[in-house]
Amino acid sequence: MSDPITRPGVAAPRDGADQPGTDERRPGMSERGIGLLGERKKARLEELARASADKGGVSLVRDAIRRLRRNPVAIVGASIVALFVLMAIFAPLLAPHDPAQRFDELTKNLTVDNIPGASSEFPLGSDPLGRDFFSRMIYGARQTLFVGVVATLIGLSLGVLIGAISGAFGGWVDNIMMRFTDVMLALPALLLAISLVAMASRSSQWTVIFAVAIVNVPIFARLLRGSMLAQRESDHVLAARALGVKQRNIVLRHMLPNAMTAVIVQATLTLSTAILEAASLSFLGLGDPDINRAEWGLMLGVDGQRYFEVRPELAYYPALAIIVVALGFTLLGEAMREAIDPKNRR
Amino acid sequence: MSLLDVRDLSVVFQRRGERPFTAVDKVSFSVEPGQTVGLVGESGCGKSVTSLAIMGLLPQRGNKVTGEVLFEGANLLELRPDDMRDRRGRDIGMIFQDPLSSLNPVIPIGVQVAEVLERHQGMDRRKALREARQLLDAVGIPDPERRLKEYPHQISGGMRQRALIAIALACKPRLLIADEPTTALDVTIQAQILTLLKQLVDETGTALIMITHDLGVVAGLCDTVNVLYGGKVVERAARHELFARPRHPYTHGLLNSVPRLDSVRGERLHAIRGSVADNIPWTEGCAFAPRCNYVVDACLEGAPPLEPTATGGDLRCNNPVPVEVTVP
Numbered sequence: 288m289s290d291p292i293t294r295p296g297v298a299a300p301r302d303g304a305d306q307p308g309t310d311e312r313r314p315g316m317s318e319r320g321i322g323l324l325g326e327r328k329k330a331r332l333e334e335l336a337r338a339s340a341d342k343g344g345v346s347l348v349r350d351a352i353r354r355l356r357r358n359p360v361a362i363v364g365a366s367i368v369a370l371f372v373l374m375a376i377f378a379p380l381l382a383p384h385d386p387a388q389r390f391d392e393l394t395k396n397l398t399v400d401n402i403p404g405a406s407s408e409f410p411l412g413s414d415p416l417g418r419d420f421f422s423r424m425i426y427g428a429r430q431t432l433f434v435g436v437v438a439t440l441i442g443l444s445l446g447v448l449i450g451a452i453s454g455a456f457g458g459w460v461d462n463i464m465m466r467f468t469d470v471m472l473a474l475p476a477l478l479l480a481i482s483l484v485a486m487a488s489r490s491s492q493w494t495v496i497f498a499v500a501i502v503n504v505p506i507f508a509r510l511l512r513g514s515m516l517a518q519r520e521s522d523h524v525l526a527a528r529a530l531g532v533k534q535r536n537i538v539l540r541h542m543l544p545n546a547m548t549a550v551i552v553q554a555t556l557t558l559s560t561a562i563l564e565a566a567s568l569s570f571l572g573l574g575d576p577d578i579n580r581a582e583w584g585l586m587l588g589v590d591g592q593r594y595f596e597v598r599p600e601l602a603y604y605p606a607l608a609i610i611v612v613a614l615g616f617t618l619l620g621e622a623m624r625e626a627i628d629p630k631n632r633r
Numbered sequence: 634m635s636l637l638d639v640r641d642l643s644v645v646f647q648r649r650g651e652r653p654f655t656a657v658d659k660v661s662f663s664v665e666p667g668q669t670v671g672l673v674g675e676s677g678c679g680k681s682v683t684s685l686a687i688m689g690l691l692p693q694r695g696n697k698v699t700g701e702v703l704f705e706g707a708n709l710l711e712l713r714p715d716d717m718r719d720r721r722g723r724d725i726g727m728i729f730q731d732p733l734s735s736l737n738p739v740i741p742i743g744v745q746v747a748e749v750l751e752r753h754q755g756m757d758r759r760k761a762l763r764e765a766r767q768l769l770d771a772v773g774i775p776d777p778e779r780r781l782k783e784y785p786h787q788i789s790g791g792m793r794q795r796a797l798i799a800i801a802l803a804c805k806p807r808l809l810i811a812d813e814p815t816t817a818l819d820v821t822i823q824a825q826i827l828t829l830l831k832q833l834v835d836e837t838g839t840a841l842i843m844i845t846h847d848l849g850v851v852a853g854l855c856d857t858v859n860v861l862y863g864g865k866v867v868e869r870a871a872r873h874e875l876f877a878r879p880r881h882p883y884t885h886g887l888l889n890s891v892p893r894l895d896s897v898r899g900e901r902l903h904a905i906r907g908s909v910a911d912n913i914p915w916t917e918g919c920a921f922a923p924r925c926n927y928v929v930d931a932c933l934e935g936a937p938p939l940e941p942t943a944t945g946g947d948l949r950c951n952n953p954v955p956v957e958v959t960v961p
Contacts, residue, residue, distance in 0.1 A: 530722035
């Protein structure tokens with residue numbers, strides 16, 4: 288995996304571009320100057336350079352993507368995530384039935400110790416309320432993706448805000464912010480999330496999202512603050528200061544973009560923990576009280592657990608779905624971290 | 634009036650609970666418009682700290698800068714931070730040692746050149762990019778149109794240093810400070826970069842402060858040379874004078890230690906004995922005394938003063954190398 292990146296035809300002429308004519312020019316005899324390099328030679332150089340031109344620059348991002356594509360772990364992770372996202376987007380097309388509708392064919396046979404199993408019309412059978420379990424699984428992807436993504440984005444934005452302010456100002460501002468995040472980090476994530484949900488007067492989908500988001504804020508803030516501080520000492524920030532670049536631009540243009548890579552990777556990893564945390568809250572009955580909403584954590588916690596002896600599939604499928612999706616995001620995140628890590632660059 | 638007049642510049646680093654360390658000790662020198670002045674010395678002699686102090690780029694805490702840095706008569710050390718920021722990049726440019734780490738890795742070269750033009754000359758992005766293209770061309774980067782869009786890691790070390798020079802000279806500053814601009818480059822590229830610097834400085838009339846530990850660089854470029862040792866100027870002389878008749882034992886030792894093509898085969902290189910760690914504080918004598926071949930008793934009784942020499946330079950030594958002893 289760590290084979291050196293070779294771009295055929297690019298390396299040689301590029302390096303060559305600096306070399307011609309060096310044998311004739313030493314500092315001691317600098318009077319000859321660059322003008323004597325010869326227009327012909329210069330034209331030849333430009334020609335070489337143009338011949339080796341790939342279209343535009345290979346940016347950091349494109350470089351990382353290229354490396355990701357060679358990594359089987361990344362492929363597996365990305366496939367899982369893609370499948371999951373497609374399922375969420377096209378849920379109405381994929382699902383054979385309305386997830387909230389109760390079917391007479393199913394409720395008819397529904398008793399405390401019998402839940403109808405698979406039939407041609409209902410591929411995974413019924414849930415305890417006589418709804419189509421298969422459709423509910425598919426719609427659950429939607430819910431899970433939504434909660435995971437929104438919670439991560441909110442956590443990311445707040446974390447970046449706190450981390451950037453901390454790292455940019457340093458001093459007492461940094462101190463106050465970091466003690467604040469210390470307090471949050473001191474509590475176990477799930478415990479903190481439960482306390483936050485419990486604080487809400489009426490639980491809904493959004494209380495879950497906010498609880499999960501806030502749990503992740505200190506992680507992002509810490510990470511960004513650390514790399515911002517490292518950036519502050521970096522040579523290119525010193526160089527920017529030597530050019531008289533304004534403080535605001537130094538922070539926004541020179542420090543923040545360089546510090547963001549770690550945070551963006553962390554965001555992919557956080558997606559999986561956010562999904563797990565949201566599912567945990569639902570499992571514990573702290574999520575959305577709407578019984579019509581299809582949510583894997585809720586399906587696992589309420590239906591799956593209660594009817595485990597009657598129909599264990601009601602627990603197996605949501606559990607499996609949660610595990611696979613979380614795994615997919617984790618694999619993708621880890622692969623991204625590896626791809627972006629400068630230590631792995633050629 | 635000199636373009637830059639550094640008077641008794643001292644930088645003392647002090648941390649709570651630690652003994653203060655004087656990195657730069659009453660250094661004075663001046664730079665005339667268009668002149669190239671060398672600051673030479675080994676690692677830790679205060680070269681870079683001097684340049685950072687001139688630019689006002691030392692960390693705000695933990696150090697004390699005293700003395701005067703007069704740039705066209707205005708004391709830079711007393712300017713408000715905003716005014717100093719306006720001057721950096723516009724009046725005084727700076728080139729750093731490591732061309733890779735001095736460029737922002739996530740911004741294309743072109744934007745980095747354009748940034749300083751936007752900042753100081755109020756150009757819009759498009760105009761600045763057009764100007765940047767010309768600047769890259771002027772510093773000898775082939776196919777500048779394409780380089781504008783490339784990122785620092787995609788171009789070679791020599792080209793990065795060229796790009797940095799383009800950035801530093803973008804606003805046609807009157808003074809350029811080059812802090813070991815060739816140290817991170819290999820020898821052939823070094824020669825090119827020095828030639829380019831000399832050419833650009835001659836063309837634009839920019840004064841240059843060349844900070845280096847490489848006497849070859851000094852020999853090719855500088856009009857006047859200041860030799861620093863332990864944070865103090867120990868010898869100042871015109872280039873030819875310095876190379877022909879080094880008076881300070883340290884300068885003499887440095888020149889002696891340069892490998893020569895015409896030396897006898899198998900002959901050992903001359904070295905200055907000891908290391909910087911052997912220095913004694915200037916308050917107790919000459920910092921170089923423990924390593925000096927010409928040491929006399931007076932050297933351990935307080936720092937010798939910097940005194941003018943007959944040849945128009947300055948020298949801080951009790952027992953200078955006799956004029957007759959030339960470098961072999």
